[in-house]
Amino acid sequence: MKVVVRVKLDLLQYQADALAATLRACNLAANRVSGVAFATGEMRRNGLQPLVYREIKDEFGLSAQPAVRVVKKVCDAYAALKANIKADNLGRKGSRRRNRAESKPIGFREDAAQPFDDRCLSWNTDARTVSIWTTAGRLKGVGFRCSEAAAAMLGAYRQGESDLVHRDGSWYLFATCDVPARMPTEPTDWLGVDLGIVNIATTSDGKVMAGRGLNRHRARMLALRAKLQAKGTKSAKRVLKRICRREQRHATDVNHRISKTIVTTAERTSRGIALEDLTGIRERVKAKHDQRYRLHSWAFAQLGAFVEYKARRAGVPVVHVNPAYTSRQCSGCWHTHRQNRVDQATFACRSCGTTMHADVNGSRNIRHRADNAWKRAAVNLPTSV
Template structure:
C-alpha cells in the first residue's frame, strides 16, 4: 500500500528562491520535452528519454533524477489525455481545439491567468414532441424541487452564506491590513461555490428530462426582487439567491441537449392545490408544508408548486405557444457564445403571462 504524506517545508528566503528556480526550470524543460514528443510522435518513457535526457540535463542544469522525473511526468500527461479522449471525456482543451471560433479574452484575476475562448458547440436535434414536462420550483431553502418529487436542498449553501456574511462583517469592522487581505482573498469564494452548485443542479435536471423524453418547465421570475417586500433580516438572503443564474444554466444546457423549455407565470403556484386546483392563501401552512382546505391533501409545499408549474407548461405547450430561443448567458459558461444572435428554436417557449382564472 502506498501513502502520500504531505509535509510542510519552512525554507529560508535563499532556499525558497532556489526551490522556485528549480520548479521553473523543470516546467520549462517539460514544455520542451512535450514539444519534442508531439513532433516525433513518441510518447513512451524509455524512447522519449533517449531523445531528450541529455538536453534536459545540460540545457536546464538539472540533476539526473530531476531530468528523468520531468520526462516521465510529460509521458504521464499524454497518457492521461489519451485515456480521456478514448472515454469521450474531451475536457476543456480538447473542446477548444474542436469548437473554438471567434474572439478570445485573456484575463488576469487574483494573481491567476485565464483564457475566455468563444466556442461554437453543436446542438442536439430539438425534441418537438415531448411526452410531458418536468416542473422545476426554484426557492431559497430548497434550491430546486422537481415535479418528480426530487428536492435539491440549499441548507448547506445557505449556512455557508450566513457564515461568510458574518466573517465579512467582522473583517470589515476590524479594517486592518491583514483583514483587508483576507477579505480580498475570500471575495469571490461564495460566488464560485454557488455557481458550481447551480451547474451541477442544471446538468442533473437537463439529463433527467432528456433521458425521459420530457421538456422542462420553469417559472418566469423576471422582476421578482422588485416585486417582493421583505423584512430587513431577510433581505441579505433574498439578494444572494442566484435563481437567475440557475435558470440560465438550465436554459442553455437544455438548448444544447435539444430539450424544450417553457416559462410560466408563477402567480399562485404556491397556493394552488395540484390535485383539485383549489386556490387559498391558507393552503400554504408553512414554508415546508401544503394542506388543501378543499380536498384535504397534504404535500410538501415545493413539490406541490413544481407540479403546478408542470401542469401550466403542459397546457401552454398544447395550446401551441410561440417558440423563441433563450437569450445566451452573459458569463458565457461552458462554451456559450456571447456574441451570437439568438436563433429561433422550435421547442423553446417563452410565456410571460398566464392566467389561471384566479
C-alpha cells in the same frame, strides 16, 4: 449556441509582467478613446476609429489590430450603457445613479479584461499552448490548463475573440465556442421545477434539492467578512482579498450540479423542463430587513441559464410558465386559497384535504401549466414560405 470556456495560463514571471503591461496600455488607451467618444458624441466604431487610431498607436505602443480592438471595446461599452439606460436598469431619468453614469466618460480599470482576436492570439489545443501579442513582443508557447472536454471543445468549436482576464493574481483566457445545439424533441411529459431560497430547486418527481448547505456557507462568509472589515488591519484586508468571490464560486458550483441533475433526469425520461418565469421578482417582492441579503444573493437567474444551455445541448425542450399562485393552488383539485399554504414547507388543501410538501405541490402546478405554454410557443413560431 455560445459556450464560454475558461482556461488558466501557466506563466513565468517575465510573461506575467508583459501581460500586465499590455493590459495597462490597452486600458489607458481605452480611457483616452472613451474621453474622445464622450466629448464628440461619436460612439460608432467607423466614426470613432479615424479620430483616435493614430494617437493611441503612437502614444501607448499598440500594434494595429490591438488598437482596433481597443476602439471596439469602448464602442461596445457605450452600447451596453445605452441599452441599460433604455431598459431603466440604472434607474429612471433624473435618478442619482443614472445621472452619475451619464455625466462622465466610461472608465476602464488598468487590469480590465482585453479582447484578442485571431491576429493577436493563436491556439494550439493539442500542445495546450497559446501565442499571444504583448507590448513587449509576442509570447510563444505559453501553456494553459483545462479539462479534456474543454480542450476538445476549443479545438472543434472555438470562434471569434478571446478575453484576457487577470483575477486574484491568476491569468485566464475566456474563449467563445459556437457549439451546435440539438433540435429539441417532442416531450412525452414535463418535469416541473420550483425554484426557491430554502430549497434551491424542487421537481415534480418529488426530489428536493435543499439549499441548507449553501445558505449556511453564505451565513459563514457574511459573518467572516463583517469580522474582517471591522478589524481593518492589513492582515485582515489580505484575507478579505484572498476570499474574494469564494461565495460566488461555491454558489456557481452548486447551480452547475443541480442543473446537470435536472437536465439528465429530463433527458433520460424523454420529458421537457418547465421553469418559472421569475423576471423582476426582486422588484416585486418586499422582504424584511434581515431577509434582504438572502433574497438578493439568490442566484435563480444563473441556475435557469445553466438549465437552459445544458438542455439545448441535450435536445431537451424548456418552457417558462407564469408562477402566479403556484404556491397556493392545489395540484390535485385546482382549488386556490391563501390559507392552503400553511407554512414554508407545508401545503394543505382546504377543499380536498390533500397534504404534501409545499414546493413539490408548486412544481406539479408548474408541470401542469407547461403543456399550454409549449403549445402557445409552437403556434407563435414563424413559418417558412
